């Protein structure tokens with residue numbers, strides 16, 4: 001029993017201490033010249049879907065949930081956000097070259113269709129990101145229309 005209490009004690013101390021390790025949750029300012037939704041003048045209804053389903057990981061407009069402030073959960077969340085932004089950042093769209101833009105549009109449509117995006121683990125915590133079939137179709141069509149237009 002004593003050993004067990006000792007373990008609990010030290011565990012709690014460690015959890016308390018790691019809260020002091022800083023996690024950078026600042027969002028970079030949005031530059032409308034390179035922001036996806038400004039460049040394409042995305043309709044409001046599509047913007048809303050993007051915002052609730054993709055922006056937390058693929059933009060500089062991340063909204064951090066309360067549990068994102070508790071280490072070590074916060075580290076895991078920040079890691080996902082960094083990784084998501086590295087792959088695709090809608091806020092910095094115009095900085096991508098033509099090939100990258102094309103593959104991002106294609107992969108976005110593909111990942112929404114195959115239900116691999118938004119990430120299932122994220123949906124479990126954010127019910128609003130659990131897109132309906134109609135919302136998925138709308139978003140996929142939107143990406144595919146841009147692709148077809150050849151203007152991206």
Ligand code: HEC
Pocket residue numbers: 050053054055056057058080081083084087088103104107108109111112117118119122
């Ligand atoms: C919880 C965070 C999260 C959310 C929400 C999310 N993604 Fe992702 N996304 C990631 C991560 C992490 C990766 C990179 C690893 C991987 O491919 O699984 C990624 C990869 C991608 C890629 C692949 C990029 C490449 O390199 O080809 C595309 C495209 C993409 N996401 C689109 C979307 C779209 C569109 C949405 C919204 C409908 C979305 N994602 C929602 C985290 C997220």
